[in-house]
Amino acid sequence: MEQQFSRRRTRTVQLGTLAIGGDNPITVQSMTTTKTSDVAATVAQIAALQQAGCEIVRLAIPDMAAAMAVSSIKEATIVPLVADIHFDYRLALEVISRGIDALRLNPGNIRDSEQVRAVVRAAQARRIPIRIGVNAGSLDRAMLEKHGGHATAEALVESALQHVRILEQLDFHDIKISLKANDVPLTIKSYRLMAEQVDYPLHLGVTEAGTPRVGIIKSAVGIGALLAEGIGDTVRVSLTADPVEEVRVARDILQALGLRRFTPILVSCPTCGRCNIDLIALAGKVEERLQSISRPMTVAVMGCVVNGPGEAREADIGIAGGKGEGILFRKGEIIAKVAEERLADALFEEMDRLDKGDLIK
Amino acid sequence: MEQQFSRRRTRTVQLGTLAIGGDNPITVQSMTTTKTSDVAATVAQIAALQQAGCEIVRLAIPDMAAAMAVSSIKEATIVPLVADIHFDYRLALEVISRGIDALRLNPGNIRDSEQVRAVVRAAQARRIPIRIGVNAGSLDRAMLEKHGGHATAEALVESALQHVRILEQLDFHDIKISLKANDVPLTIKSYRLMAEQVDYPLHLGVTEAGTPRVGIIKSAVGIGALLAEGIGDTVRVSLTADPVEEVRVARDILQALGLRRFTPILVSCPTCGRCNIDLIALAGKVEERLQSISRPMTVAVMGCVVNGPGEAREADIGIAGGKGEGILFRKGEIIAKVAEERLADALFEEMDRLDKGDLIK
Secondary structure, eight states: OOOOSOOOOOOEEEETTEEEETTSOOEEEEEOOSOTTOHHHHHHHHHHHHHHTOOEEEEEOOSHHHHHHHHHHHHTOOSOEEEEOOSOHHHHHHHHHTTOSEEEOOGGGSOOHHHHHHHHHHHHHHTOOEEEEEEGGGOOHHHHHHTTTSOOHHHHHHHHHHHHHHHHHTTOOOEEEEEEOSSHHHHHHHHHHHHHHOOSOBEEOOTTOOSHHHHHHHHHHHHHHHHHTTOOSEEEOOOSSOHHHHHHHHHHHHHHTTSOOOSOEEEEOOOOTTOOSOHHHHHHHHHHHHTTOOSOOEEEEESOTTTHHHHTTTSSEEEEOOSSEEEEEETTEEEEEEEGGGHHHHHHHHHHHHHHOOOOO | OOOOSOOOOOOEEEETTEEEETTSOOEEEEEOOSOTTOHHHHHHHHHHHHHHTOOEEEEEOOSHHHHHHHHHHHHTOOSOEEEEOOSOHHHHHHHHHTTOSEEEOOGGGSOOHHHHHHHHHHHHHHTOOEEEEEEGGGOOHHHHHHTTTSOOHHHHHHHHHHHHHHHHHTTOOOEEEEEEOSSHHHHHHHHHHHHHHOOSOBEEOOTTOOSHHHHHHHHHHHHHHHHHTTOOSEEEOOOSSOHHHHHHHHHHHHHHTTSOOOSOEEEEOOOOTTOOSOHHHHHHHHHHHHTTOOSOOEEEEESOTTTHHHHTTTSSEEEEOOSSEEEEEETTEEEEEEEGGGHHHHHHHHHHHHHHOOOOO
């Protein structure tokens, strides 16, 4: 897709199979609201989030039961998982040993430097990135006092950089950073300031954005403004709502800015002398049917079997007309010959199959 | 309010009693969906929009019946009204003579230069501003061809500037400009480009944003991104919905960015030795009551009559405690003495009165 906004240059970090930062697509993430130790409920919510288009899922790890549940949860999903950990380094070591894909952890909150070192070495060994997540509502007293008693953009950035420096001193650079505030201008200013200082990928979010009615607008304004300036590599929308709704909103923000495309695309050739079918009517039918498709897919409707499959090689699926008979193809490969009157139906069946395709392991 | 984002410098244009651009508040506008010639329906919708916080209302003027209705509509409202006119200069002259506050009209679409001059002279005589409104969907063929067949940001800006030059050549400078597109990146790029070229106030909007589900996000992202860069002087959210919802969304965008404040504010003093009432409990009660107030207002709850009214001079309304008796004040002026046990109720009554206050003439 055409790059719409000049994007800030960042390092790339690897989150399981997913690369964040650099020229990689800006990803959508969310967080489960289940008790992580309840494996069945957590896996079900991860599946629902993934079905909605969530690409990274964060889990709260408040205790050892939650940390130990990570093994079973990992077995049940292919979505990269991030463990949200505060203070307790043993929880971090536990989730790392159980195959977590990333941590959200502020190393400065683990006071003992040997404990920090143990976590960082374990993360390094498994190539697991760490997100530093600073929140305006939980800046420490000393930092607030230094900045006139207020959670300013400068205070948020300075606090995050303190955590970053701890990791850098241990030669750890697989870092993402978030700087969340409930206040949208503070959020925007903080990320702008951070973007000038480091080249780590940034995780965008407006925290405690509230109920959907106002929270969607706050998130769209805050996250959208930063993305339009080329800032941001992964996005979390926070709402007082089902996290599936967070995913929908995050995707709509990215799609509004032309940064990702999640709805299906129809490709069709201009009709020509070789065309023996009513291409325009057929394309119209397909376009209408695409309204009910929720997965991103490219569907081609081509006039003839001569050039059709080749020209539509990029399409996930397509049809090409012929004399009385057409073909159905996937990624340029012919998968079936179909009678002309069955062509549209055959395509619709294949589109539905692709749309419902189970992404869950 | 603290200025959150450095704002683009613009000229100021006057729209009835309302100034647009410069350091003036960024205003919220919408458009009626009634037949303008149906005066009763139009006036009722304007009242509903105003009640929701709409500060400028645009009316479609497709024919002479609509133009002639402007007199009666003006008599029934104090909200500044903008006439949306295409092609027909006689409609423009008619609404100007009937007291319209502004025009939205692209002078290049009126082919006859004498007709353009007549409209501009009439607008000049009544000090009525003109908004140039260019839309990506209706660029003329020549402009599209010049820009490679696409409605690019450059094409939108060039088209708008052609209209602007026509007005400038007639020494007319009370101009606002809008550059609307359905595509959010195109919208953002077009306004950014225009902001570099002229100092006229800009009217922001994403056109045909769609149903609220997606349209709210597209509008919040597009309008929000521009406002966060200091671009934009008046805002119209377009939704396939009741225009009252457009106003709500526009206000929430402005409020999210700290550019306007529409919800009530509570001011209360730190309690001190002079204080004879339970200030904290009283402030808590008032804060709770403010949840049900929809108008922006500043309410003060002060500990004593000595400094209270003076310190809370900026408050629209307030109370100050005393010994057995307190006072109720408005903008620093004492309006009643009230027994202590009646103090909260007296304030609530006054708040409700202020909240329901009829702004309609």
